[in-house]
Amino acid sequence: MSDALPKTPKLDELEKGKWPSFVTEIKMAAKKSPMCRDLLGQLEQSYEEKIGYWKHGGIVGVMGYGGGVIGRYSDLPEKYPNISHFHTMRINQPAGWFYNTDALRKICDIWEEHGSGITNMHGSTGDIILLGTTTDELEPTFSELQKIDFDIGGSGSDVRTPSCCCGMARCEWSCYDTMKACYDLTQAYQDEIHRPAFPYKFKFKFSGCPNDCVASMARADMSIIGIWRDDIQVDRAAVTEYAKNGMDIKADVVDNCPARCMDWDGKEIHIDNQFCRRCMHCINVMPKALAPGKDRGAAILLGSKAPIIEGALLSSVLIPFYKMEPPYEELKDLLERIWDLWCEEGKNRERVGEFIQRVGMGNFLEAIELEPVPEMIAHPRENPYVFYEEYFEEDEGEEEESES
Amino acid sequence: MAEPTQERRTDYGPPHYEKFLPPIIKKNYGKWKYHEILKPGVMVHVSETGDKLYTVRASSGRLISVDKIRMYCDLADKYCDGYLRFTSRHNVEFLTDKQENIDPLIKDLQEMGHPVGGIGNAISSMVHTQGWIHCHSAATDASGIVKAVMDDLIEYFEEMKLPGKLRIALACCLNMCGAVHCSDIAILGIHRRPPKIDHEKLHKMCEIPNVTASCPTAAIRPATVDGKQSVEIIEEQCMFCANCYTVCPSLPLNDPLNDGVSIWVGGKVSNARHEPMFSKLAIPYLPNNPPRGPETVEAVRGLVELWAKNAKKYERMGEWIERIGWPRFFKMAGIEFQKEHIDDFKHAGLTYKRSTHLTY
Numbered sequence: 001m002s003d004a005l006p007k008t009p010k011l012d013e014l015e016k017g018k019w020p021s022f023v024t025e026i027k028m029a030a031k032k033s034p035m036c037r038d039l040l041g042q043l044e045q046s047y048e049e050k051i052g053y054w055k056h057g058g059i060v061g062v063m064g065y066g067g068g069v070i071g072r073y074s075d076l077p078e079k080y081p082n083i084s085h086f087h088t089m090r091i092n093q094p095a096g097w098f099y100n101t102d103a104l105r106k107i108c109d110i111w112e113e114h115g116s117g118i119t120n121m122h123g124s125t126g127d128i129i130l131l132g133t134t135t136d137e138l139e140p141t142f143s144e145l146q147k148i149d150f151d152i153g154g155s156g157s158d159v160r161t162p163s164c165c166c167g168m169a170r171c172e173w174s175c176y177d178t179m180k181a182c183y184d185l186t187q188a189y190q191d192e193i194h195r196p197a198f199p200y201k202f203k204f205k206f207s208g209c210p211n212d213c214v215a216s217m218a219r220a221d222m223s224i225i226g227i228w229r230d231d232i233q234v235d236r237a238a239v240t241e242y243a244k245n246g247m248d249i250k251a252d253v254v255d256n257c258p259a260r261c262m263d264w265d266g267k268e269i270h271i272d273n274q275f276c277r278r279c280m281h282c283i284n285v286m287p288k289a290l291a292p293g294k295d296r297g298a299a300i301l302l303g304s305k306a307p308i309i310e311g312a313l314l315s316s317v318l319i320p321f322y323k324m325e326p327p328y329e330e331l332k333d334l335l336e337r338i339w340d341l342w343c344e345e346g347k348n349r350e351r352v353g354e355f356i357q358r359v360g361m362g363n364f365l366e367a368i369e370l371e372p373v374p375e376m377i378a379h380p381r382e383n384p385y386v387f388y389e390e391y392f393e394e395d396e397g398e399e400e401e402s403e404s
Numbered sequence: 405m406a407e408p409t410q411e412r413r414t415d416y417g418p419p420h421y422e423k424f425l426p427p428i429i430k431k432n433y434g435k436w437k438y439h440e441i442l443k444p445g446v447m448v449h450v451s452e453t454g455d456k457l458y459t460v461r462a463s464s465g466r467l468i469s470v471d472k473i474r475m476y477c478d479l480a481d482k483y484c485d486g487y488l489r490f491t492s493r494h495n496v497e498f499l500t501d502k503q504e505n506i507d508p509l510i511k512d513l514q515e516m517g518h519p520v521g522g523i524g525n526a527i528s529s530m531v532h533t534q535g536w537i538h539c540h541s542a543a544t545d546a547s548g549i550v551k552a553v554m555d556d557l558i559e560y561f562e563e564m565k566l567p568g569k570l571r572i573a574l575a576c577c578l579n580m581c582g583a584v585h586c587s588d589i590a591i592l593g594i595h596r597r598p599p600k601i602d603h604e605k606l607h608k609m610c611e612i613p614n615v616t617a618s619c620p621t622a623a624i625r626p627a628t629v630d631g632k633q634s635v636e637i638i639e640e641q642c643m644f645c646a647n648c649y650t651v652c653p654s655l656p657l658n659d660p661l662n663d664g665v666s667i668w669v670g671g672k673v674s675n676a677r678h679e680p681m682f683s684k685l686a687i688p689y690l691p692n693n694p695p696r697g698p699e700t701v702e703a704v705r706g707l708v709e710l711w712a713k714n715a716k717k718y719e720r721m722g723e724w725i726e727r728i729g730w731p732r733f734f735k736m737a738g739i740e741f742q743k744e745h746i747d748d749f750k751h752a753g754l755t756y757k758r759s760t761h762l763t764y
Contacts, residue, residue, distance in 0.1 A: 013695040014548055017555030020465030020518055022537075022547040029469040039537070046536040046545065047694040050660035054540040056653035064414050072538060088538060092417060097490040098424040101477035104488075108470035108477075117470045121490050124531060124582050131467070131538060146412070149419040166489065168434040169425060170449055170457060170499070177434070179421050190415035210675035214492045217680045218586035218673050225675075256677050256718055281676045281718070288438045306580035309620050309647050311750055314586070314680055348614070349651075 005030055008040050010047040029117035035132055036116050038080035045076070060087055060135050062142045065194045068152035069138060085134040086116070089141060090127035090153035092186065092193075095179035096166040097122065106148045114141040125203065126163030126214075127153040151190075157349075158196035162186050164206035165213040167226075173283065174208030175226030175296035176324035182206045184326060198339070199346035199355075209292065210280045216301075216315070221352050222335065223301040223315040224324070230293035231273040232282070238289035239269050253282045298324040300331065302338070303353025313353040316361075320375035337368040362387075426487040428457055428501045444564055445520035446506055458500050460509050462518040463529045463554070463561065466494040467537070467547055475516060483509045493529045493571075495522055521562040525569060527708070528561070530554060532574040533582040535593075540653075541646055542576035543593030543663040544692050550574055552696040553591070553704050560708065567715040567724075570708065571672070578645050586671035588721040589707055590683045591700060596662040598642040599655035607633040610652035618651045643749075664691045667703055670722030681722045684730075686737065688744035710737055729763050 011023045026043075030036035042053050058071030070088040077084035091107070107128065111117055116132035123129040128150075133141060142152065153161035162185055165171070167178030185204060186193070192202075205216035208226040216223035243249055249264045261275035262282065269289075271282075283290045300322055301315035322331060338352065341364070346355045356364045365372050422430070432451040439449040442458075449457045464476075476496055480488040483505040489497045496518070498509055510520050522528040530553065533539065535546030553572065560566055573584035576593040584590035606612075615635055616624045623641035627634055635655075649655045667690065671683030686707065690699045707721075714736070715724040725733045734741050747755045 010695040011548075014551050017551065018517075018519060018558045019551050019554035020463055020468075021551060022465060022467040023551075024517075025465065025467055025469045025472060028471050043536055047548070050663065050692045050694065051658050052536040052539060052542045052545075054536075054538065056540045056649075063412075072540075086538070094418050094424050095421040097492075098421055098429075099488055099490075100424050101480050101486045101488070103419070103424065104473055104477050108473050112470050119468055119470065119473065120466050121464055121468055121473065121494065121496070124533065126492070143412070146416075149416065151415070151417050163492070165492070168436070169421075169429050170436065170459070172436040172438055172449070174434075183418070183421060187417045190417055194415060212673050212675065212680075215583065215586065215673040217675075218671075219583040252717060258677050277675075279675050279677055284676055285718070287440070291438075306575075306578075306583050306585055308579050308645065308650070309618070312580075312585045312682060314682070347617075349618070 003034075003037075005037060006041040006044065008044040011040065011044050026118060032112065033117045034082040035086065036118060038074075038082040039086070039116070039118075039132065042074060042076060042080045042083060054086075060138065062138050062152065065152055066196045067155040067158045067194055070155055072132075083132065086132040087135065087138065088132065089115075089130040089138065090123065090125075090155055090161065091130060091145065092151050092153040092161050093122055093126055093128050093163070095164055095182045095186075096169055097126075098166070098169065103148065103150075107145075107150065110141060110144040110148075114144065124219075125153075125160050127161045152194065154193040154201075156196040157198045157200050158194070158202070159189050159192040159198075160201050160203045161193065162204035162206065163214055165208050167206070167208040171208055172287065173211065173226075173280070173292055175228055175292055176208065176298050178206040178208045178224075178226070180326065181224065181324060181328065184328060185332075188332065192339075198343060200349045200351050202339070202352065210278055211284065216304075218304050218314060219306075220304055220315065221302065223304060224298050225301065226292075226296065226324075227278050227299045227321065228293035228296045229321055230295040232271055232276060232293060233291040234269060234271070235289050235291075236268060239286065240267070242286050242289055247286070249286075253285050256281050256285075297321050300334075303351070303356055305351045305353050309349060310354045310357065313351075313357070315353070317376045318370065320373065334368065334370070341367050424487065424489075426485060426499055426501075428455055429499070431455065432457070441524045441564070442506075444526065444562055445510070445523055447523055448503075456501060456503070458503055458506055460498045460500075460506060460513070460520060461491070461495050461522050462498075462513045462520045463522065464490065464494050464496040464518065466529070466532065466550075479509060479512055479516075482512075491529075493522070493531050495529050519558060519562050524564045525566045526561055526564050527554075527557055527566070527570045527572060530572045530574055531582050531584070531587075533576045533580075535576040539576060539581075541579060541649060541658075543595050543646075543658065544576050544665050545694060546574050546576045546582075546593075548695055549591060549665070549697045549700055552698075552701050556701045556705055557708060560712075566708075566712050568718045568720050569674075570711070570721065572704065579650065584668070584671075585682055586673045586680060587683050588669065588671065588711075589704055590668035590671065591704070592666050592668060594664060594666050594689065595644040595646060595657040595659060596664070596689070597657065597659045598637050598639045598644065599646075599649060599657050601629075601634060601637065602654040602656075603629040603632055603634045606635065606652065606654035609654050615648055615652045615655070618648045620645060620647060624648055660692075664689050665697075665700055666690070667700070667707070669707060670720075670725050672720050672722055677718065678720070678723050678726070683722075685745050686739060688742060707737065729761075732763055 120129035164178040164182035167174040205220035300319040304315035575582035627636035667687035668683035
């Protein structure tokens with residue numbers, strides 16, 4: 001095989017322009033990696049013919065783990081032999097995606113020796129994605145990763161690699177320690193991450209405030225979103241300063257409040273906190289003057305997912321406020337009750353949100369032993385088809401609690 | 405499978421994050437008081453202790469070579485005492501307590517070809533999927549369209565001249581590994597023809613009960629074809645979701661003639677002001693036209709600029725459209741309203757206009 005790069009007139013078009021070019025990156029790696037040379041060839045062919053040339057999956061992995069490696073094979077192995085295998089390894093990122101250069105360089109050295117030399121920093125779920133290696137290199141790669149304390153993440157029907165925002169490390173709005181919680185739960189559920197035993201995937205995302213920088217509302221089966229219960233903290237002098245510097249507090253802040261619970265009289269800001277929805281807008285606009293309250297914790301929501309199979313869902317409230325302090329025992333107990341039920345009753349490839357839709361939130365709550373509260377709903381039911389479970393028996397004249 | 409190596413460890417999890425935190429972060433962990441955006445791509449966080457932490461954010465491009473990561477490391481060693489981080493939208497962030505390092509760092513990043521920006525009222529990097537680089541089910545490429553769209557919109561990444569935040573994402577099929585369903589603008593790879601059944605292989609590769617159960621519209625039934633166990637598909641019932649293909653390789657939907665992308669608008673994740681919203685269909689189909697997908701680039705720019713011109717300050721795409729109404733949106737965007745825009749899946753009735761709140 002020649003070391004020369006294949007001719008890629010179509011891909012070369014994507015080296016033009018100011019945005020970083022993935023083609024340039026693959027070409028950089030292709031100087032050392034025959035895999036990347038064949039990848040360029042196959043990708044150029046896809047660009048010519050408007051179709052992908054990867055085979056459908058395949059079960060590969062490292063010994064003892066059932067997840068974390070995505071098997072991938074070229075559909076054109078004779079033409080592109082160096083990517084006949086092109087498996088992805090998902091490596092569990094450090095919480096908050098913080099690194100030192102020593103660790104990153106070691107990962108680079110390992111991947112240059114054992115894989116294609118191209119990565120995603122990071123994949124959508126949060127892992128470091130090591131993109132493309134052969135079956136034979138999986139175990140040696142893992143062996144090297146063990147030496148630098150990086151472990152493999154999740155894939156398939158398991159707990160997917162949890163991720164979190166940078167939280168208290170660099171944000172004044174974080175209502176709990178997202179990185180600590182993410183690390184704690186990741187360690188607590190190593191078996192569930194590495195050995196798929198669920199009906200389908202289960203994702204956690206930890207956001208420090210309702211701005212939700214890790215999109216936990218939309219992308220996590222369990223969304224743990226920081227929030228506060230008491231009053232927004234107000235620095236009156238700083239509010240005045242914003243006004244003095246030309247901010248239109250009425251238009252920019254007060255008029256955008258979804259609860260209409262604020263007033264600005266030209267001198268002072270008044271907030272009726274009992275109606276505040278903790279949306280963050282006013283705090284986002286005046287970070288020097290306003291801050292989340294001091295009684296901080298998290299709202300726990302459940303069930304979001306992308307469309308496949310029964311349609312996309314957003315997470316909905318399960319626990320309106322939880323203090324989120326280590327060791328998070330109540331949360332873990334609740335989680336394990338949810339998993340037990342879902343594993344027992346869930347259908348193959350049914351996400352927990354879809355499971356709740358199928359069995360009904362009321363029944364789900366009863367099964368996980370959680371009392372219904374009005375914070376869980378946007379509004380009460382509109383239809384009268386109620387499955388009443390309590391009724392009077394003839395002759396007894398007293399209310400009989402159904403045992404069912 | 406290769407033999408396991410000796411002294412094998414498992415289930416030790418990721419390294420503890422503390423060892424990757426710069427000293428200034430360790431010292432001020434949980435003590436940050438406020439932050440300010442100093443200029444595009446640069447912010448400062450100020451601590452109760454008076455310490456200041458500067459962040460410079462650049463686009464990484466998501467797919468990066470190990471040599472590029474080493475170049476980032478060189479910059480982090482030069483300017484940031486050997487620390488750096490990445491964001492949930494594939495940006496790379498350099499953190500330093502030395503204000504004088506900001507401008508030289510930005511200069512180095514720009515010379516490396518990594519634009520600085522994505523903070524405040526700007527477009528941040530696009531979240532996206534693998535596409536033809538690594539996925540079997542991709543209905544379009546991912547990185548190529550993202551590159552072309554962001555080349556075109558770079559001014560909105562590098563400057564802060566939009567009314568509010570704008571989040572664009574791309575998923576190359578309905579599996580949505582990129583979970584684009586709550587983005588201001590989503591580009592979604594789509595199939596438009598039912599699976600082509602490989603009757604020769606299906607009985608060897610797929611479990612037929614799983615295949616029939618996988619179809620959300622019950623369009624797949626067991627059938628015997630030429631003496632072989634297989635399935636048949638009621639084509640009128642197929643909505644091209646490809647869920648059957650996920651469980652059975654013998655049902656490919658990829659079709660160079662008909663695959664393409666759809667464009668969705670108005671989703672958001674943040675709880676600020678309006679509650680989180682799903683994205684809604686704006687353009688049902690645009691062709692795959694590699695390498696640079698000019699139709700998609702033009703459509704996205706058109707939507708960005710329409711919103712930028714008409715939205716009120718802070719108003720996200722979905723909040724703006726909700727205020728003006730969808731008929732006005734379609735009119736202003738010059739998008740022909742079609743049958744495909746009207747939902748016909750579960751709870752579709754909830755998406756019909758059920759009032760006379762109409763504009764003329």
